[in-house]
Amino acid sequence: MKVSVLSGKGGTGKTTVSTNLALSLDNVQFFDADVEEPNSYIFIKPDFGQNYQQVLRKVPIVEQNRCTACRKCVDFCEYNALVLLSEEVLVIEEMCHSCGGCKYICPEDAISEKDKEAGKIKVDKSVNRMEFWQGELNIGEASAVPVIEVLNKNISQGKTVIMDAPPGTTCPTIAAINDADYCILVTEATPFGLHDLKMAVEVVKELGKPCGIIINRSESQADKLIEDYAISEDVDILTKIPFSREIAKLYSKGIPFVEKMPEWKEEFKKVFAKIEKVVG
Template identity: 40%
Template sequence: MPEVDAEKCDNCRKCAHACEFSAIAAIGKAVVTFHDLCAGCGVCAYVCPTGAVEEVELRVGEVTSGHTDSGIDFHQGRLDVGHQRAGPVTTAVKRNIRQGCISILDAPPGTACPMQEAVDDSDFCILVTEPTPFGLANLREAADTSRRLGVPCGIIINRDRRTWDRIDRYAEQEGLEVLLRVPEEREIAEAYSRGETLADARPEWRDDLVAMYDRVAELVATQPSSTS
C-alpha cells in the first residue's frame, strides 16, 4: 500500500492521475491515500518522479499450505474479513508454485482481479460454465479476458442437460473446444455436497478426466509461446 513522504513530494499530482482506483488524491498541497480502495498495483510509486511514494506492507489475508496423502501440495489463499483486494492474496499463492511441476489454480467466478491474476502467465485456462443465459454471459467475458491475457482456453459444461445448445454454438463460433460435459444428476450434486470429487463419486469418470487432462496438455504443447 502507498505511503507518501511529504518532504519529498513536489505536488505534481502524477500519482493521483495515474491511479485507476481513486485510492490516492491530491488535495491542495497534501496527498491523501485511501487504503480500502487501493488494488496494490504500485503504479503510483512507479510514476512518482521524486520517490515520495513508497509501497509498504499491509495485511489483507493469509496463505496456508498442506499436503495430501498422495503427495500433492495444496496452497490456499484466504482474504481477511473486511478487505476487498483479493489480487495480492492470489499473487502470494502463486509464489508457492514450484517450477517444473504441474500446478492448478482455482479462481473465483467472474473476471475481476483474482481471476485475472490467477490466469496471467498460465499455460491454459479451463472455463467452467453452465447451460444458462447467465452462464453464457459470464463465459463470454471470461473467454475474452483469457484471450486478452494471451492465455488459450477451453470449456467444461457443468450440469449439462443437452437441451440448451447455445454454449456449443458459442464455442463453435469462437473456436473454443468443449473439453468435458458433466451431466446434471442428483447423485453428482449430492457427492459434491459431501466434499467428494467426481472421480471418487463416479469412478467410471476417471478415464474421461484423464482424457481431458491429456487433451489440455496437447493443446498447450501446440501453442507457439508455450514453455511447458
C-alpha cells in the same frame, strides 16, 4: 504444465471441476486462487496447522510536518486513497492499490511507505497425494492480485499445476491465468451461462491461451446453446458433467464425486490427455 480453471461467473462449477480433476491426476500442485472466498478445502480437506505466510503490500505514510498541502498526490491518485482535509493529507489504506505513484510525485519528499498485510498463504504439502496451496484475501482489501501473485511464485516446475481461478474476467482472473498453459472454461447451459462464457472466451483469446469448455449440470436439449457457440468460436468441449442428483448430494456433503464414481476419474484423465495433446 499449468492449467487454470475459470468461469465467466460464480456458481457454474469451477471448484467442482478443478478439485475433481486434481484428484484424478498424479504429481499435482493445487492452488486455490479464488482468494476472496476460497472453498476448495471443503473437498480436499488439507491440514494447514497454525502456520501461514503473510502477503504484504506497500501503503503510503504522509509526514505532515513536511507536507505543504499542494494536492499533487491527491490529484494523482486514481483510487481516491488520498484526501486533503484542511491542511493534512489523509490516507485511506483500504482504497490504496500500492502503485507507489504518490511517493514519487511528492515534490517535498513527504511520503514514505510501510508494509500492510493484504492476505495469507496456507499450504499442506501432502494431502490426497497432492500439494494444496490456498490464498486468503484479508477483509476490506481492495485487490486480490497481490495474493494471487504470491501464489504464482510457489509454482514448482515438473508438477501438474491446477489453479482454481477467481470467477469473472477482472484483474484477479488475469493474474491467475496470465502464465497458464491452458484454460478450462466451466459453464452451464443457460442464457446467463452463455453470456458470461463469451466474456471468458474473449479474455483467454486476447491473452493467446488455448482453451476448452466443460459444461456442468449438462442436459441434452439445453446443451445446444453452448455447443453452437463452441462451434462458432472453434473451441472444443472437453466433457459434460450431467445434471445429477447423486453428484449434487455428494457436493452438499463436501465429497468429490470422483471418490464415489470412479468412472469419472478416467473421464478426467481423458480430459487431461486432450489438454496435453493441445499444449504439446
